[in-house]
Amino acid sequence: MTQIIALAGKGGTGKTTTAALLLKYLTAHKMTPALAVDADANANLNELLHLDVRTTLGTIRKELKGDIPPGMSRDQYMEMKIHQSLIEEEGFDLMVMGQPDGPGCYCAANQYLAMSMDRLADNYQYIIVDNEAGMEHLSRLNLRKIDYLLIVSDPSARGILTARRIAELTGPLQLDIRQQYLIVNRAPDPIPSALQEKIDAAVVEANMQLAGIIPASEELVSQELSGESYLQLAEDSKVIQQAFAIFDRIFKSKKP
Template sequence: MSKVIALAGKGGTGKTTTSALLLKYLVARKMTPILAVDADANANLNELLDLNVQTTLGQIRKELKGDIPSGMTRDQYMEMKIHQALIEETGFDLMVMGQPDGPGCYCAANQYLAMTMDKLAENYQYIIVDNEAGMEHLSRMNLRNIDYLLIVSDPSARGIMTARRIADITGPLKLEIKRQYLLVNRAPDPVPPALQTKIDEAVAEADMDLAGIISSSDELINQELSGASYLELSEGSKVIEQVFAVFDAIFDDAS
């Protein structure tokens, strides 16, 4: 049975960066195979992995409006195209949702993904879902059972408050979440007392644990600016050691 790891948080908190670092961690720890799903309309997880995207789920949706090859049903054609859209790498595959059907609508694209997710999930040990700011995608993607929800915040009062609110809305969306964590990204070192107080209050008031605090890193910034893959970052670097310690604690705690 695949374990689902979903990332949430307001825009600009570093969810995609965290997704790339999490993917590096799982590959390094040989917790493979992994399916990484970029569910953000502004898809850029592939850029942090230095991978080219040829086909997105949004593009497949448009193709399905046209003629289907003879001898195939629409569902068979859709399943074939989704498998072709997978970017296959050592230890993991990447799927990109792409642009929605229209302004603010992902309904059809998510429906197609939901129809094949159960079959796809059989092939992976972990599924990472890099969401956009909201949580609605998860309920539409047939991923209502979440093993780990990582709510990512930047080091701001508004980011921490948004993370607190996200923790509260998982119930109304009828998501079954086993463990949810607050992860504070790009924090100053040392952490200011006022920020630590906000973090402690959010964790105490919401049903979530503190995964950890990741310091601001010039190394990550330079890696992104260079266009090099985050998978190539040295495991001996300060930021990677810090990130791996955070993820070690999460998975050891849940085991």
């Protein structure tokens, strides 16, 4: 069955960086095919993967509100356009959500999108959803059952507090979360004892597991500034080894 991995956290914590590193992990371990969904209106996962975006689902939504080609149902047209929007790479595809319809909009276009996503999901072993700061896209995509919720925080008291609140909100949002993990990104090495205390308290209070801590990395900064894909980072590099160790803890029972 398809496994859904969603990333959440406040803005600027490194969710997209974590999503790119996770995609490298899945492809390196042949845990494919995978679908990466960039659900942030300010889409930039494609930049970390060095891929060009041709069409977003936001554009498709707008097209659905107009005339449909003769001989096609709106459902068929939506499914065709979604397949055309996929950026196909070796081992994974990328889908970019783009701009939403607006707050609270559950129009017919979003309903067709959710139905198409249900059918599309069967083609993948894993789906990674890189969210914006909120969790609204999960309901729009009809992804209320999440196998792994990865809550990403920066190394700040406010970031850890926000991560805890996100974990606590999954119940009221009626999201069915199988496992939820905290990942602290861009942390100092070693971790200050005061920060470690806040991390330890948050995972206990919000019923999370601590997946691990990714230290600040000049290598990631250099890779992004050069415009090179994170997928090209050497597997023996320090940051990749650190990230892979975290993902090993999360998926230890899933690796072939």
